[in-house]
Amino acid sequence: MNKNFLKIVVAGLFGLTAIAAGMSTGASAEGELTFAVGVTQDIDSLNVTVGFLVIDYEIWNLTLPTLTSKAAADFSILPSMAESWTSSEDGLTWTYKLRSDMKWSDGVPMTADDVAYTITRSVQDGWWNHTTVTGNLTATATDAQTLVVVSSVPDPKLPILDVYIVPKHIYEKISAEELPNYLADDNVSGGPFQIVERKEGEFIRLVQNPNWFGKKPAMDQLIFRTFETAEAQYNALKAGDLDAVDDVPGKIFATIMAGDEPNITGIAGNQGSFSELAMNSSCPTGIGDGHVALKDPNVRRAINWSLDRQLMVDKVLNGFGKPAVGISASANPAFDYQVEADQTYSYDPAKANALLDEAGWIDTNGDGVRDKDGVELKLRYFDRSVGGAADTTPFITGFLKDVGIATDVKTFDEDSLAAIQSKSEFDLYTWGWSPYADPDNMLSDFITAAVPTDPAVGGYNDGNWCNAEYDALYAQQHVELDPVKRAAQIQEMHKIFVNDGPYAVLYKYDNLQAFRSDRWQNFERQPAEVGPIMFTQTSSAYLNLEPVSGDSGGGGGTNTIVVIGIALVAAGVVFTLVRSRRKKSADDRA
Amino acid sequence: MNDLVPSTSPRDMTWARRKQALARVWRELRHDRAGFVSLVVLLGFGLVALSAPLIADRSLLLAAAGRNNPDLASPSAQFLLGTDDIGRDVLAQLVWGSRVSLFIGIFATVVAVVIGSVVGLVAGYVKGKVATVLLAIDEFFLVVPFLPLAIVLAVILGRSPVTLAIVIGITSWAGSARLVRAQVLTLSERAYVERARALGAGTWQIIFRHVLPGVTPLIIANATLIVPGAILTESTLSFLGFGDRLSPSWGKLLDGAQSSGSITLNAWWYYLPPGLCIIAVVLAFTLFGRALERIFDPRLAGR
Numbered sequence: 101m102n103k104n105f106l107k108i109v110v111a112g113l114f115g116l117t118a119i120a121a122g123m124s125t126g127a128s129a130e131g132e133l134t135f136a137v138g139v140t141q142d143i144d145s146l147n148v149t150v151g152f153l154v155i156d157y158e159i160w161n162l163t164l165p166t167l168t169s170k171a172a173a174d175f176s177i178l179p180s181m182a183e184s185w186t187s188s189e190d191g192l193t194w195t196y197k198l199r200s201d202m203k204w205s206d207g208v209p210m211t212a213d214d215v216a217y218t219i220t221r222s223v224q225d226g227w228w229n230h231t232t233v234t235g236n237l238t239a240t241a242t243d244a245q246t247l248v249v250v251s252s253v254p255d256p257k258l259p260i261l262d263v264y265i266v267p268k269h270i271y272e273k274i275s276a277e278e279l280p281n282y283l284a285d286d287n288v289s290g291g292p293f294q295i296v297e298r299k300e301g302e303f304i305r306l307v308q309n310p311n312w313f314g315k316k317p318a319m320d321q322l323i324f325r326t327f328e329t330a331e332a333q334y335n336a337l338k339a340g341d342l343d344a345v346d347d348v349p350g351k352i353f354a355t356i357m358a359g360d361e362p363n364i365t366g367i368a369g370n371q372g373s374f375s376e377l378a379m380n381s382s383c384p385t386g387i388g389d390g391h392v393a394l395k396d397p398n399v400r401r402a403i404n405w406s407l408d409r410q411l412m413v414d415k416v417l418n419g420f421g422k423p424a425v426g427i428s429a430s431a432n433p434a435f436d437y438q439v440e441a442d443q444t445y446s447y448d449p450a451k452a453n454a455l456l457d458e459a460g461w462i463d464t465n466g467d468g469v470r471d472k473d474g475v476e477l478k479l480r481y482f483d484r485s486v487g488g489a490a491d492t493t494p495f496i497t498g499f500l501k502d503v504g505i506a507t508d509v510k511t512f513d514e515d516s517l518a519a520i521q522s523k524s525e526f527d528l529y530t531w532g533w534s535p536y537a538d539p540d541n542m543l544s545d546f547i548t549a550a551v552p553t554d555p556a557v558g559g560y561n562d563g564n565w566c567n568a569e570y571d572a573l574y575a576q577q578h579v580e581l582d583p584v585k586r587a588a589q590i591q592e593m594h595k596i597f598v599n600d601g602p603y604a605v606l607y608k609y610d611n612l613q614a615f616r617s618d619r620w621q622n623f624e625r626q627p628a629e630v631g632p633i634m635f636t637q638t639s640s641a642y643l644n645l646e647p648v649s650g651d652s653g654g655g656g657g658t659n660t661i662v663v664i665g666i667a668l669v670a671a672g673v674v675f676t677l678v679r680s681r682r683k684k685s686a687d688d689r690a
Numbered sequence: 691m692n693d694l695v696p697s698t699s700p701r702d703m704t705w706a707r708r709k710q711a712l713a714r715v716w717r718e719l720r721h722d723r724a725g726f727v728s729l730v731v732l733l734g735f736g737l738v739a740l741s742a743p744l745i746a747d748r749s750l751l752l753a754a755a756g757r758n759n760p761d762l763a764s765p766s767a768q769f770l771l772g773t774d775d776i777g778r779d780v781l782a783q784l785v786w787g788s789r790v791s792l793f794i795g796i797f798a799t800v801v802a803v804v805i806g807s808v809v810g811l812v813a814g815y816v817k818g819k820v821a822t823v824l825l826a827i828d829e830f831f832l833v834v835p836f837l838p839l840a841i842v843l844a845v846i847l848g849r850s851p852v853t854l855a856i857v858i859g860i861t862s863w864a865g866s867a868r869l870v871r872a873q874v875l876t877l878s879e880r881a882y883v884e885r886a887r888a889l890g891a892g893t894w895q896i897i898f899r900h901v902l903p904g905v906t907p908l909i910i911a912n913a914t915l916i917v918p919g920a921i922l923t924e925s926t927l928s929f930l931g932f933g934d935r936l937s938p939s940w941g942k943l944l945d946g947a948q949s950s951g952s953i954t955l956n957a958w959w960y961y962l963p964p965g966l967c968i969i970a971v972v973l974a975f976t977l978f979g980r981a982l983e984r985i986f987d988p989r990l991a992g993r
Contacts, residue, residue: 218916329949330949331949331951331953331954334954336949349954351761351762351951351952352951352955415753415776417779419760442952483935491776492934493935493936494752494753494936495753495754497753498752498754499754509935509936510848511931511935525749596991
């Protein structure tokens, strides 16, 4: 047994070395230009009607067409499937003229019929990624190149019509009941790339779609490889096995930004992604078993006051982000709450204590935890095992304890957490969102209609919160065509949400991405100057990346860990030899 | 031997015999170099764990404790083992971590040994259908891949130190049940057990009064060999992110070091100390267990 334990220890050490050294690259044919990306998130579903993770959207951006596109710099409208569009006098009817040369990757023509079908079917079946855009629309294809879209109400999201278009000839064969379980393994693409191979939890491989009607990418092949840890992924980049990584550990990223890695460029891009602590506000129309204290907006405010957001930005994000109290409604910061975090909920435990006292939660039995009518202020805290907010948990529980709120922390993976949210059976939990370009979708998550009422169906309102005033404003901005008025309504919504809402928003975080700048150039940020390169609204950066001329792909760089490992083993051998020799001479003397 | 003479009652005699046995164990242990050194190492770790509050204040473990400290600072007079990725004193976490790691290691062993001994005793002495069922369960736990099972249980039962210890205990009793059963099978054929049976002793009385004392040394030696496995398992679970995120165990330290990239950044003070502590304790428990085995079963001595 002795030996076995040593074996385990040694195996563990070698395992660490192997992880640190990174693994071998996925399959790639000789002479092809491959762009390999490391990611720490695995695809949830390739089915556009059910998936919700950022990586899913990236694949859809690359394989599904959209009616129009958005400029990388500022999200203004660009032609894509549609070449031109005109509106009727009242703004309710839009007529799009489509290109005539479009084909899906399997050769079937791509026409206005596909778009009309997508819009109609998404409304019929209630596809959650589509309905906030298409819910009020009816679409008809008058001929192969003409699409007429009629909105029942004035719609500020037109004419962009920001939804993925699915191939009609594939989807019409799948019934509404089968669709949620459809694996989307048809691999029919209408975007710049098409999927050729996928191994769950390992990688997804895409190649150029020969029938793509837009700009051709320089790379022949694009691979997303899933890594268990951000550090292993970074070391694979450093060793030359990857060309880019999303999610670099903050401490390491700081060394890249300090210029310690000449071949690697770091981009800290912000596109509105934020992390929050959701509080179960127990909306009367909802389900679940949220703690009674969180129904009181003053308790929720107290929690907001108790958090030191700046400390979390400094320590958890290593400064790559900024404190926030309101959600980001859009990737475009113009739609953020225009009141700075320190002007609303600053770090003020005294204020939190006063609010809790006022709300009647007082520590009557002296155990350090507040209580009221015999109920302890002890909250079930569901902690996400990975992702933006994971490392904030020890901080948040500490801040809450400081103001007399106890927590019972349980850690779950994303899927289990989503299931708990669908039942609203939690008090607190950590999560994060990355918004779309148009603010409507993100804002729609907090209307009463989005509160989960059936665990099997779920709902995006993960704070289980409802507010009639918010609902009314949402409905107004939903149909407001004047951008200035709409912006004002959205600001008002932010105000209600921050003051009364179910979130303690923590911070907006940057996406920390790194690239082999010795191999690739022309990194396009989205939005301009502040945004990231990959995992953006349109993922157009892949089309613009160019190989650095004269570079034939990097070789494996030396890896310090391997060197250290070898040195340690060598030292061990030397030590053992020296020791046995000494023993021998001692024996000789005796 | 002389102090044995005045004893008259059976109870006194039993105690004197036990004292004598203990003294013999102690004497032999003192002459067993590996066993003695490992005992000293273990006592050292135990002392550190018990005196943790004197060495470092508990508040140093809070996430916000590193508020004004630099992150990943190398060792200095202020921070003898440097700071972690959020500016907390590594030494404080290492010292408090010894509590969690040792507690889980020992508590898990108690769970494993209690289950293992009961199953082994019953399966070995009672025989028949009961034994068949118990052995089938035992075999299940022997063959089922241990780490996935522990991970699944940890996810289901939760991640506090106590539940983790129970999880580890549940997954590591099978071996000791086998060991105890084998010993019970030989003991139950001995003449003195036969005699007790002839005098009308019940099954349970024979198991607990006559057989159990005979297997106790084996159980103790086996227990000290389970502890290192339990400590390693706790570290593994924590390292894989299935541990209790709010308790500062050594495995948690390694996990923090790994996820913050301190290996790439060469922040050795963050990952080396917990790694070395795990190795030292695991090795010490193993050597100590071996020494006990040799003492309790002299036949092993020559091997």
